[in-house]
Amino acid sequence: MTTLILAEHDGKTLNEATAKALTAAKALGAPVHILVAGHSISAVAAAATRLDGVAKVLSADAESLAHQLAEPLAALVVSLAGGYDAIVAAATSTGKNTLPRVAALLDVMQVSEVSKVLAPDTFERPIYAGNAIETVQATGKLVLTIRISAFTATGEGANAQVETVSVPADPGTSQWLGAELSASVRPELAGARVVVSGGRALGSAEQFEAVLAPLADKLNAAIGASRAAVDAGYAANDMQVGQTGKVVAPELYIAIGISGAIQHLAGMKDSRIVVAINKDADAPIFQVADFGLVGDLFTLVPELVKALD
Amino acid sequence: MKILVPVKRVVDANVKIRVKPDGSGVDTANVKMSMNPFDENALEEALRLREAGTATEVVIVTVGSEKSAETLRAGLAMGADRAIHVKTEAPRIEPLAVAKVLKAVIASEAPDLVILGKQAIDDDNNQTGQMLSALLGWPQATFASKIVIGAGTIDVTREVDGGHETLRLALPALVTADLRLNEPRYASLPNIMKAKKKPLDETSPETLGVDIAPRLTVLKTTEPAGRTAGIIVASAEELAAKLKQAGVL
Numbered sequence: 147m148t149t150l151i152l153a154e155h156d157g158k159t160l161n162e163a164t165a166k167a168l169t170a171a172k173a174l175g176a177p178v179h180i181l182v183a184g185h186s187i188s189a190v191a192a193a194a195t196r197l198d199g200v201a202k203v204l205s206a207d208a209e210s211l212a213h214q215l216a217e218p219l220a221a222l223v224v225s226l227a228g229g230y231d232a233i234v235a236a237a238t239s240t241g242k243n244t245l246p247r248v249a250a251l252l253d254v255m256q257v258s259e260v261s262k263v264l265a266p267d268t269f270e271r272p273i274y275a276g277n278a279i280e281t282v283q284a285t286g287k288l289v290l291t292i293r294i295s296a297f298t299a300t301g302e303g304a305n306a307q308v309e310t311v312s313v314p315a316d317p318g319t320s321q322w323l324g325a326e327l328s329a330s331v332r333p334e335l336a337g338a339r340v341v342v343s344g345g346r347a348l349g350s351a352e353q354f355e356a357v358l359a360p361l362a363d364k365l366n367a368a369i370g371a372s373r374a375a376v377d378a379g380y381a382a383n384d385m386q387v388g389q390t391g392k393v394v395a396p397e398l399y400i401a402i403g404i405s406g407a408i409q410h411l412a413g414m415k416d417s418r419i420v421v422a423i424n425k426d427a428d429a430p431i432f433q434v435a436d437f438g439l440v441g442d443l444f445t446l447v448p449e450l451v452k453a454l455d
Numbered sequence: 456m457k458i459l460v461p462v463k464r465v466v467d468a469n470v471k472i473r474v475k476p477d478g479s480g481v482d483t484a485n486v487k488m489s490m491n492p493f494d495e496n497a498l499e500e501a502l503r504l505r506e507a508g509t510a511t512e513v514v515i516v517t518v519g520s521e522k523s524a525e526t527l528r529a530g531l532a533m534g535a536d537r538a539i540h541v542k543t544e545a546p547r548i549e550p551l552a553v554a555k556v557l558k559a560v561i562a563s564e565a566p567d568l569v570i571l572g573k574q575a576i577d578d579d580n581n582q583t584g585q586m587l588s589a590l591l592g593w594p595q596a597t598f599a600s601k602i603v604i605g606a607g608t609i610d611v612t613r614e615v616d617g618g619h620e621t622l623r624l625a626l627p628a629l630v631t632a633d634l635r636l637n638e639p640r641y642a643s644l645p646n647i648m649k650a651k652k653k654p655l656d657e658t659s660p661e662t663l664g665v666d667i668a669p670r671l672t673v674l675k676t677t678e679p680a681g682r683t684a685g686i687i688v689a690s691a692e693e694l695a696a697k698l699k700q701a702g703v704l
Contacts, residue, residue, distance in 0.1 A: 156617075215622070216585065216595050239615040243597050246550070246585035255551045255670035258580045268674065273579050274466070278474045278481050281674040319594035319628075323610065325620035336616070340703070365704070373634070383600065383614045383635060390493075390574065390634065392616075398703040408471065415682055419703050421694065427687075436685035437697050449691035454704070 147176040148201075152223060152235040152244065153194055157184050157212065160193040162337050163236035165299035168197055170292040171234045172300065173263035177201040179230075181311075183222055185212035191308050198303030205308050210316035214240045218316045220247035225314050227252055232288035238336075241291050249289040256289040257282055261296040275389040275412035294336060295395035295416060328382050330369075335385065338368035340398045343387055343414070346374040347403025347425070347443060354380040357444065358402065360451045370394065370414075372404045388413035403443045406431030423447065456510045456604070456626075458501040459566035460535065461557055461587075462494040462517050464526040465577045478675035481577075490526050493572025495533075495639035496632040500602060501570050502534045503637065509604050512536050514564060518556050518667075520544050524655065531650035532642035538655040539564075545660075545667055550578075552660075552667035554586035559663035561591065566627065568609065573598050573631040584631035594624040597631040 149171045154161040164180065171178050178199060182191040183206040191205040204226065210218045223244070227233060233248055235241035237259050249256035261279070262270035268283045269290070335341065342362045348354040354375065362369050371381035373388055387394055389412040399417035404410060406422070406429055414420065415434055422435035423443050432438045439446055466472055467487040475482050490498075504510040515530040516539040517523045527538040541556050561569070569588075574581035588595035596611035600619065603610040612621045614633050624630075642650070660667045688694045698704050 213620070216588075216597070220589060239598065239613075242581050243585065243595075246582035247589040247595070249582070250551060250554055250586035250589040253551075255549050256580075256582055257671065258582060272679065273676070274472045274481060274577060275579065276679055277472050279677050279679050281677070283672045283674055284670070285672075286670075317592075317594075319625045320596070321623045323621040323623055325615075325618065327617040327619075377635065382618060384616060384618050389576070389579070398698070409468070415679075419698070419701050420682070420685075421698070432687070433684045434682040436701070437694055438685065438687040439691065439694050440687060446691050450694060453692045453695035454698075 147231050148229065149174050149176045149178045149232040149234055150226065150230040151178060151180045152233070152241065153180050153182045153190065154236050154238050154240060155182065155184065155187065155190040157187060158189060160190050162299050163238050163294045164194065165197055166294040166297040167234055167236040167292045168199065168300040169297040170260060170263055171232070172199050174232055174266045176231060179204055181206065181223065181226065183211045183219055184214070185209050195306040195308060196302040196304060198300050200304050200306045203306050203308045204311045206311050206313050208313040211313065213322035215320050215322060216243045216247050217320055219244045220251060221314045221317070223248045224251045226311060232290065234290045234292060236294045237291040238294070245289055245291050252287060252289065254287050254289045256291065257284060258291050259293040260290050261293045275408055276415065277408065293393060295393045328384055332362060333366065333368045335368040335370055335392050335394060338394070338396055340365045340367035341370050341394050341396045342367045342400045342402065343370035343372065343404060344375055344381065344402050345372040345404030346378055348375060348380055351380045357447050361400070361447055364451055364454050372410050401431050401435070402447060404431055405429045406434065456567045457512045457514065457565070458504060458510045458568045458570060459561065459564055460494070460498045460501050460513060460515045461569070461571040461583070462498065462515050462526055462530055463491040463575045464488050464517065464519055464523045465491045465575055468492050468576055474676055474678045478677055480676045488522070488525070490529050491572050491575045493574060493632050493634065496634060496636045497570040497572050498530055498533055498535060499637045499639040500632060504604065514539065514566070516541065516557065516560055518543065518548055518553050527655055528650050529642065531653045532647040533640060534646065537653055540655060540657045541663065542657055542659050543667060547669050547673070548667055549669050549671065550580050550582035550586055551670065552665070553583050554590055555665045556660055556663060556667065557587050558590045559665055568626060569629045571631055573633055584629055588629040591629070593627055593629050595629045596622050596624055598633045599630045600633050600635045602630060602636070
């Protein structure tokens with residue numbers, strides 16, 4: 147009875163999503179192993195050995211795994227799956243891309259976006275953009291993705307051994323051509339303590355940055371966006387908060403010029419404190435906001451920055 | 456090139472759903488149903504590839520009840536050439552079962568490319584495309600925002616957590632569509648009329664030899680803990696004071 151977690155990392159550092167998935171995995175009650183798959187990943191594997199409660203770290207190092215392509219990564223997990231009762235990954239873009247492939251190859255129905263572990267075989271997960279919560283029971287081998295905003299990160303406290311595992315041959319049907327990743331000095335959106343989000347009311351990419359950046363700087367916040375703002379080109383796709391974007395649950399979420407469509411609320415309604423700034427007093431965002439400020443965001447946001455001094 | 460687009464009938468994205476008080480599920484009686492929005496993006500992309508002369512035929516397929524035929528007609532009205540209805544009245548069909556049914560359909564249709572939505576907005580599972588691709592042994596590119604067809608290959612730009620990445624897949628391949636792949640068209644009235652005459656074949660999971668019995672048991676469906684509206688403050692200064700009080704600064 148052992149659980150295997152597929153680690154989330156960028157090749158250099160272990161992403162906090164792994165420590166959150168670990169918290170969920172430990173609730174299954176079995177020993178936990180972490181699989182670090184990639185190329186030249188010894189630093190990531192070393193970080194994984196320190197996570198509290200980890201019994202063993204498996205290191206799979208191959209060039210074919212460098213870009214976390216779904217086909218070789220899933221083949222690797224499937225090759226190890228015989229020794230495990232549960233396969234777990236954070237519901238990040240890599241986890242969501244890879245784990246259903248693993249599940250299908252194992253003939254298992256995956257439980258996606260687990261938000262609570264009720265028993266080792268019973269889970270809660272949000273459906274309909276979080277407007278309903280489904281409780282599901284699974285039998286046999288488990289394949290789970292974990293909604294990371296619903297779990298706290300496990301801290302350090304272990305000193306597990308690293309074991310090298312062999313990597314199956316790459317099917318070679320897909321090839322990584324390149325990536326355009328946003329470089330930001332701000333905290334990562336998915337794990338930030340404070341998130342400042344902007345909507346279409348910001349009016350342009352320039353104003354989006356000019357209005358939100360001083361507030362985000364002041365609060366050491368990540369910047370998010372509504373789908374409307376991303377579609378309009380004001381913000382990058384990886385900043386989208388919502389049903390199909392990122393799901394966040396920070397201590398403080400400040401929604402600026404966001405009306406509050408169901409799809410957006412799905413991505414932020416588990417935040418501890420929600421603030422809404424909007425000129426439309428009837429905007430649905432005020433229905434979920436702890437503090438609302440009605441008025442022109444172009445005046446109010448600079449005023450707020452000043453008031454926070 | 457032949458493209459297969461699997462589509463799903465779901466509660467319309469603009470409907471505020473109601474959870475049944477007895478915990479047995481979400482009320483879908485007398486609720487507006489539509490094609491899953493991500494599947495519309497998938498179909499739109501397939502149609503554009505046909506209009507560009509890259510694809511020769513676009514076939515849509517759905518797995519579902521009698522009423523799912525409406526979704527197929529909507530897809531035919533958007534411009535698909537023909538439709539396949541894998542009919543079943545099973546109340547719950549899991550992504551693994553759908554993937555197996557689609558694999559059986561693909562065995563006879565032999566498309567070069569499968570494009571479908573990245574997730575359905577009802578179950579929010581985000582599994583079917585990846586599972587189908589695995590069962591077929593095909594390469595996959597999920598969360599696509601751009602597709603370029605090459606010679607025997609397809610380049611797909613994907614939306615990932617940190618930004619974008621681009622993959623080159625050998626065909627046949629499977630792509631799941633994200634919202635920014637395109638802006639789906641509306642069906643025109645003449646096309647809605649024409650769609651009524653387009654071929655719509657029916658089959659069933661039994662005929663295809665696929666067991667669609669669910670693997671998971673849904674114990675209950677409940678309303679999430681709701682948030683209640685707080686207070687409206689008068690000024691930025693008051694807001695700053697409240698945030699200090701709440702201890703979130």
